[in-house]
Amino acid sequence: MQFQPILDEITAILQQDLQQHGPGGQVASYIPALARVPAGQIGMALRTRDGQEAVAGAGAQPFSIQSISKVFTLTLAMQKLSEEALWSRIGREPSGTAFNSLVQLEFEHGTPRNPFINAGAIAVADRLIGLFGDTACAALTAFMSDLAGEPIGYDTEVAESEASTGYRNQALANFMKSFGRIDHAVAQVLDLYFHQCALSMSCLQLARAAGYLCSDGAHPLAAGQAVMTERQTRRINALMLTCGTYDAAGEFAYRIGLPCKSGVGGGILAVVPDRLSLVVWSPALDASGNSVLGQKALELFTRRTGLSIF
Amino acid sequence: MQFQPILDEITAILQQDLQQHGPGGQVASYIPALARVPAGQIGMALRTRDGQEAVAGAGAQPFSIQSISKVFTLTLAMQKLSEEALWSRIGREPSGTAFNSLVQLEFEHGTPRNPFINAGAIAVADRLIGLFGDTACAALTAFMSDLAGEPIGYDTEVAESEASTGYRNQALANFMKSFGRIDHAVAQVLDLYFHQCALSMSCLQLARAAGYLCSDGAHPLAAGQAVMTERQTRRINALMLTCGTYDAAGEFAYRIGLPCKSGVGGGILAVVPDRLSLVVWSPALDASGNSVLGQKALELFTRRTGLSIF
Amino acid sequence: MQFQPILDEITAILQQDLQQHGPGGQVASYIPALARVPAGQIGMALRTRDGQEAVAGAGAQPFSIQSISKVFTLTLAMQKLSEEALWSRIGREPSGTAFNSLVQLEFEHGTPRNPFINAGAIAVADRLIGLFGDTACAALTAFMSDLAGEPIGYDTEVAESEASTGYRNQALANFMKSFGRIDHAVAQVLDLYFHQCALSMSCLQLARAAGYLCSDGAHPLAAGQAVMTERQTRRINALMLTCGTYDAAGEFAYRIGLPCKSGVGGGILAVVPDRLSLVVWSPALDASGNSVLGQKALELFTRRTGLSIF
Amino acid sequence: MQFQPILDEITAILQQDLQQHGPGGQVASYIPALARVPAGQIGMALRTRDGQEAVAGAGAQPFSIQSISKVFTLTLAMQKLSEEALWSRIGREPSGTAFNSLVQLEFEHGTPRNPFINAGAIAVADRLIGLFGDTACAALTAFMSDLAGEPIGYDTEVAESEASTGYRNQALANFMKSFGRIDHAVAQVLDLYFHQCALSMSCLQLARAAGYLCSDGAHPLAAGQAVMTERQTRRINALMLTCGTYDAAGEFAYRIGLPCKSGVGGGILAVVPDRLSLVVWSPALDASGNSVLGQKALELFTRRTGLSIF
Structure with missing residues (x-):
């Protein structure tokens, strides 16, 4: 064709x-x-x-x-982690309607429904911090650049704006943290998350x-x-x-x-x-x-x- | 192969x-x-x-x-009804977790999430009553028999048992009726629904x-x-x-x-x-x-x- | 004063x-x-x-x-039943907002929040059927007439209208029944409930x-x-x-x-x-x-x- | 007596x-x-x-x-603010069950049910920051000391521990902020909130x-x-x-x-x-x-x- x-x-x-x-x-x-x-x-x-x-x-x-990045961070996490290590804190089911975001997190004790809703992607970001520590943002651009065949970077204005207004994501991350579902500091996890959303391609x-x-x-x-x-x-x-x-x-x-x-x-x-x-x-x-x-x-x-x- | x-x-x-x-x-x-x-x-x-x-x-x-029948009643409804007539009162989204069954019906004002959850299949049954009236149960067996190439019937013991214990389905049907989402008498709609679940194949x-x-x-x-x-x-x-x-x-x-x-x-x-x-x-x-x-x-x-x- | x-x-x-x-x-x-x-x-x-x-x-x-009757049916039930027998299936907490009606019943496995929401009053009616059987409607008017010092009766037009349109109460009663929280036939319980709402005073x-x-x-x-x-x-x-x-x-x-x-x-x-x-x-x-x-x-x-x- | x-x-x-x-x-x-x-x-x-x-x-x-402080911060807010200014963002209804905490905030678009649940008290703290700015913690101890007739202070170990583990309160405050229901910086509002909980009396x-x-x-x-x-x-x-x-x-x-x-x-x-x-x-x-x-x-x-x- x-x-x-x-x-x-x-x-x-x-x-x-x-x-x-x-x-x-x-x-x-x-x-x-x-x-x-x-x-x-x-x-x-x-x-x-x-x-x-x-x-x-x-x-x-x-x-x-923005959220298309969730496919790639999940790929990166699946490359490096066992099924068990990855999926023990993230579900694989559709999330129903939007209103469920925090509702479901609450009913399911901080376990996000799937890796493609914000809460799930934040949980994936937490795993990537576990793998890459302070170099996680750099590791992600390296991964994207390798896949795309040319240098890929963040739009820093977007990343900063996301960070300064991302109250709902702050709420999600802190809420999961309150259930013990996030290992690393909320600020560090969200920094990666806000950067991944700001990838420019x-x-x-x-x-x-x-x-x-x-x-x-x-x-x-x-x-x-x-x-x-x-x-x-x-x-x-x-x-x-x-x-x-x-x-x-x-x-x-x-x-x-x-x-x-x-x-x-x-x-x-x-x-x-x-x-x-x-x-x-x-x-x-x-x-x-x-x-x-x-x-x-x-x-x-x-x-x-x-x-x-x- | x-x-x-x-x-x-x-x-x-x-x-x-x-x-x-x-x-x-x-x-x-x-x-x-x-x-x-x-x-x-x-x-x-x-x-x-x-x-x-x-x-x-x-x-x-x-x-x-049982619920496999929902595929066939939906097919029968899709054969006879316009997209608009069928989908105006039934959604097409996954339902999230089970706990949502009545919760979601309530939030969504009696519109079931999709035709494959019980509430949705009851809504489809209501449409079939609209099409076939008192002959709906017979129309369904005729349809199934035609597709299967041999006579298909109901297990009447199963159908009666479903009817005599189906309080949750009674609740779902009455709840949708209270929102004006069911046109026909609850008893008639559920009679078809309990029969379709009792198809024996x-x-x-x-x-x-x-x-x-x-x-x-x-x-x-x-x-x-x-x-x-x-x-x-x-x-x-x-x-x-x-x-x-x-x-x-x-x-x-x-x-x-x-x-x-x-x-x-x-x-x-x-x-x-x-x-x-x-x-x-x-x-x-x-x-x-x-x-x-x-x-x-x-x-x-x-x-x-x-x-x-x- | x-x-x-x-x-x-x-x-x-x-x-x-x-x-x-x-x-x-x-x-x-x-x-x-x-x-x-x-x-x-x-x-x-x-x-x-x-x-x-x-x-x-x-x-x-x-x-x-209407719902003022819930005070009197509760009184009648409290007169005749032990604390345990009465409160084992009905809570005593405020119900939050209206949207909770069926939501809360679902989360709390069919136990209504309190005796003054519809679900709770239906559960009280079920207890009264247990006490008075077929004479429950008559027992309630006798009780009301005794308290008021003159004959009190039902507005039968109201009672019949409630019955013929009460889909939501049908849903509540069947839903509680599905959790095993209602002992008697839904139709009998609701008949009392629709009558109590139709008391004319x-x-x-x-x-x-x-x-x-x-x-x-x-x-x-x-x-x-x-x-x-x-x-x-x-x-x-x-x-x-x-x-x-x-x-x-x-x-x-x-x-x-x-x-x-x-x-x-x-x-x-x-x-x-x-x-x-x-x-x-x-x-x-x-x-x-x-x-x-x-x-x-x-x-x-x-x-x-x-x-x-x- | x-x-x-x-x-x-x-x-x-x-x-x-x-x-x-x-x-x-x-x-x-x-x-x-x-x-x-x-x-x-x-x-x-x-x-x-x-x-x-x-x-x-x-x-x-x-x-x-701890939460007994919510009575006093509400009193302080009621002293200084009009009914309208205080109650426009906080309800006055019971909250139903605990599971509702974030659920209800979500359904009610960030408006807490009442000033005595955590979300509501955080909203009150936000109003007090509006009234007292950086001196809010001092204003609260002054108020309490005046009422009690002797100096009342914070247990700073408790306040610091609350702050370092209060992920759920972080979630609540950020969530309300995402709905535009919190005027001041989340960190400043929570600082007052964690201090009020740490009052020692x-x-x-x-x-x-x-x-x-x-x-x-x-x-x-x-x-x-x-x-x-x-x-x-x-x-x-x-x-x-x-x-x-x-x-x-x-x-x-x-x-x-x-x-x-x-x-x-x-x-x-x-x-x-x-x-x-x-x-x-x-x-x-x-x-x-x-x-x-x-x-x-x-x-x-x-x-x-x-x-x-x-």
Whole structure:
């Protein structure tokens, strides 16, 4: 299949949509650096298992990957830790609705539902501090740079803004700490967490970096090297499908039918197992925190290509 | 791939497991007809898209399909109703943990999370009463018989027992009714619901009946006839993956990686899209209400065959 | 203290208020018999420990006492049952907000928070069925008639309407039954519950009937006879203060400072321990289900008389 | 009434109880300074409206007043702030069960249920920072010293331990901050909160300091001076009755029938409006966090004296 024309076509449809109906949602506004990103942008990029690439629209423009980083910190933790060490304090079930965030933490005694909600990602960050200590932020950029094939860094303004306004994440981390579920100092754990959210990458860089998810764990660029095992890869894809898009995981599965992980920066990473990784970006979000046009792009893509895991 | 030897092998492994370690769980005991089913039984059956069949162990022995029926009542409703008419009162998101059952109904003003939890299936039953009125129970057996290629009926003892002890389902139905989410009389709706749970089928009959789920909606036995569209079929599979196994949907996706629907009778229906439908049965359940050995059988099957959607 | 002029004065203030600003709330509308009661009515009546009585406005007009009946069914149950038999399945704590009704029942495995929320009153009704069987409805009217000194009966239209629309109470009763917290048939228990809500009494009749609550348990009319012990009486008053006014118990304690029990018919029973029982009635309700002008009347009364337990 | 012999008698009964059955509960153990307090101690003290005092057992020995401080910080806030300024961000309803702490904060968008749960007291502390800024801790000790008639100070070891382990309070404060319900820096607000919990006072000092609660707001020691108005005083007493003893407010009202505020240091302050203030202390706690023998002492006191508000 030739993907460049497909991405071009989808991007053109959405740009027309944008001009006629506007972005259909709101850009995340809780920190200035995100609030000032223009809503009317669309980018797409994909990379197939065998290395074919396609980019369309603003697909080469860096954006704040936010929660998409949770896929990569989880990968890093799965590389280094036993199943037992990793999963003893983090669940693997969908979280139900948003209102459950602290409710569920309370009922489940500080054990987050899964690694893709904030509480779960903070718990993963705590494990990474255990592995890398003071060098955890550097270890994460090194990992991302290696996967993407070029230097990846943090947007420090975003990281600082997250830190200075992240009261809810402070609440989550302290709450888990009160249950004894966080080993390291809350400030150190959150520093890593706020940095990972501030990673700045383009659709293309993300599609490359996520290449191992569509190739049974093989490193996207370094032939013969494994990022993780085939089974681990399948399991990350399964977690993305059931838990990757906030409270809309069921809706994504129903309408798009691919493992996805979204971020409030407007990016969505999608995986067609054994075939390709695909990233879309458009900053305006719906009420669930998922990119409005990003979802449309993915629906058009699966309809146009027939690619779906179901 | 030749599936008969694979099913034989898995059944043999599990029977050995049974002899050495016992069933590893409890048979459902809330009604006598389920409580007296011997725990130490294992059955498997599958049917491929192109009609190859395999049966092993007690795969031809009828059991109470219970919640697996929710897949078929949903299918029947999707056949006859518009998207809007069906989904306006039922969600499509995973339900989180069990404790949420009534909690979530309350927060969401009587709208059940998805059609595979009890509340959601009761809401689907209400729609079927709207379509079929007094003949709904007969319409359901006719539908099942047509799919399975032979007469399928209710275990009336089970249906009566469900009705006489189903206080929680009475509570759910009345609660939804109090929010105006149920159109018909609670007693009539629950009568259908208790009957659908009491459908008695073997692994093989179920694997045949579910054949449309692995063939883009094509009728499993009647060539050229469609049970539903390709898109509808994908969507049912997506719902099964995210919501089909009570509170263990994430765990099933993570460990098994196939759309599944389980029932407290000990059956589990699994689908490999475009390939095959597979049913396992073993009555002893884990704490989530899923068959212990059924899950093992599915794990062995995906490991042995490499079949997974991820 | 001369109470007749005080009640006259308060009634006059509220009638003026009514003319200028309207009733300030909505009459209960879930059943026709309540919905058609004119909003612009005010009644008051009190009876002191030593038998002084005062009536003002529509204080002699019968209305549907609804949840005020919960005080009397609890009294009847406390008369006949041991502490253990009564309180083993009903709590004595405030219920927090309304949203908790089914949530709390679920978390607390079917044990209602207190006898003055619907679930708790249904549990009390179940105990009364245990005591009186088929004659429970008759036993309750006999008890009320004895306390009030004249025949008290049910408004059968109200009772039938409650029964035909009481889905939420059906849900509560079935839910408790599913936890094994209800001994008798749900239909029989609810029949009593719907009848008790449909008791028709005037402010004066209620103030007389509740006379034992301001006289250490002494029968209001039959000298030398006890309705309950001094300690039991104190305890009912304590329950009324902490749990008697739906989600507004804290607000009532803060602003009025008397044990109260309200009903959606618009009545509120208040007790000044050792001094008097007071009943106000005005049908328009606030969002919590308490009479708007009834609350104002009680505030004016406590401000005017200085009577408060705090 | 002569109270000294009554307190002596009750203390003797409880000391005998202690020797025969042990303390019947556990001393608070979350910080070392509380954990090492010997469980087998009992103190009582009271002061009547007209200045009569009685002390028994360890009634003159200082202990950590913990949550009893919430009565005094609320008083200080009510002195200085309008009703509107104070209550716009704090409710006045009982909180239901403990599990609700964060649940309710979440449902009610960061508004704590009442000023006597931790979240509510933290919100009050935030208001006091607004009034006193950096001198808030000093202002509180000055207030307490003035009420008690002698210098009152903080146990700095306790305050520091609270600060270093108070993850749950960190979570509550950050969570409210995330809803915009806290104006000042979380660290500054919690510093005051941890200090107020660490106030060290004896039963007698507390009974004196609370004297205004049984005398319509009159300063306990300075004749003619008011701590608050009569109405404010009644309202604090009402809040203590409905919300003062964690999840056991209903039980306290039912069994003891007096406004009470307890602390995990083992103290309980009780008020007989218009009559006297009474403080009991015994460090071993029940599951709700209330002093086991303290409750027995209060039950014996109300039974022996007949004093109850109901």
